[in-house]
Amino acid sequence: MTEAASNRGGSPAAKLLCLRAAEAAWNLSASHCNTDCKTYHKIRPLLRCLGLTAEPADQAAFFNSSMTEALHLGARDILVCGTSDTAMPELILAIADAASVPVRLHIVDVCQTPGELARRCIQPEPSSLRTETSDILCRAHADQFDVIVTHSLLGQFSPETRPALFAKWHQLLRPDGRVITVNRIKTFGEVRSYDNATAEALAHEVVKKYKDGKLNTNIAPEELHGAVMDYCENRASFAVSSTKQIMDLCTGAGLEILTLDAQKGKSRSAGLRGPALPDGATYCHLVARKPKNLQGH
Ligand SMILES: C[S@@+](CC[C@H](N)C(=O)[O-])C[C@H]1O[C@@H](n2cnc3c(N)ncnc32)[C@H](O)[C@@H]1O
Secondary structure, three states: OOHHHHOOOOOHHHHHHHHHHHHHHHHHHHHHOOOOOHHHHHHHHHHHHOOOOOOHHHHHHHHHHHHHHHHHOOOOEEEEEOOOOOHHHHHHHHHHHHOOOOOEEEEEEOOHHHHHHHHHHOOOOOOOEEEEEOOHHHOOOOOOEEEEEEEOOHHHOOOOOHHHHHHHHHHHEEEEEEEEEEEEEOOOOOOOEOOHHHHHHHHHHHHHHHHHHOOOOOOOHHHHHHHHHHHHHHOEOOOOOOHHHHHHHHHHHOOEEEEEEEEEOOOOOOOOOOOOOOOOOEEEEEEEEOOOOOOOO
16 A cells, blocks of 8 residues: 555655644643543644554555445545544545545544644645534434444443444444444453553653654653653553454444454554553454445344
8 A cells, every 4th residue: 555545654744744733732632622531632643653652554454445445335424433633534535535536524523632633734624524522422313424434442432332332333324334443452461551660661762752753843841751641540441352242243233244353453662562552462453334224223
């Protein structure tokens, strides 16, 4: 796949966008975030700039092939369901651009910050970009989509609430529409939050890479260590422990599985291990479809 469609660490334009988002998120989080996500959205895009977080482009080949197929089948209305920063919208727009297919991109996040980042940083702002702040579970399904795309969203939902998420996706999809998603599989024993030693190691690595990289932002290096520690302290997710769980969720919601597999992700976080650090983790890749003849499910 081309660098444009992978969007990872490549072109100067992609790096600049990432840096602009890092700076904007750092400044916006205090005024735009909910109390429980301030420490998360504040630093996520900077971690991305430094290559110290998992992101959708880690699975660029999967998103590229599954999205391109959907686009060729006529998909135009794409819902990004939860996105911590501009990474997923950038990737989808790059894939649509490479396929020469104009799309209408709709971002829903429970926090205002990701939508605001997309509007401010994705330049030129695509006229077809819509952003919305709402809890996906409470969202009305007045409009429908051809594709719903997510990356590591399931960890934000407890096992008890996941059936409602899949049911909502089913409601929001047009007949024949697709869910395209990647999620980390955490087998028994894998951590779901940061211990203090890992948090310290990550904070140390962030400060070092930030200084070494001489990144041109207004983020004060002396505030970075504390921001990473705050992020780690508040970061926890609900593990998905097997592809079988995902299979059952699809079946329960009336979604037909087109492809589902699990693969080792990239190792590029300096040996650090924790939520959203991709070192050695396994990710499942799902493409599921709402059957054409079961609209009322
Ligand atoms: C998509 S997930 C994981 C990060 C991911 N790797 C990405 O692509 O950005 C994180 C996002 O989901 C959002 N989120 C969590 N619960 C949500 C909900 N119930 N409705 C909508 N968005 C939600 C969070 O605010 C956060 O921005």
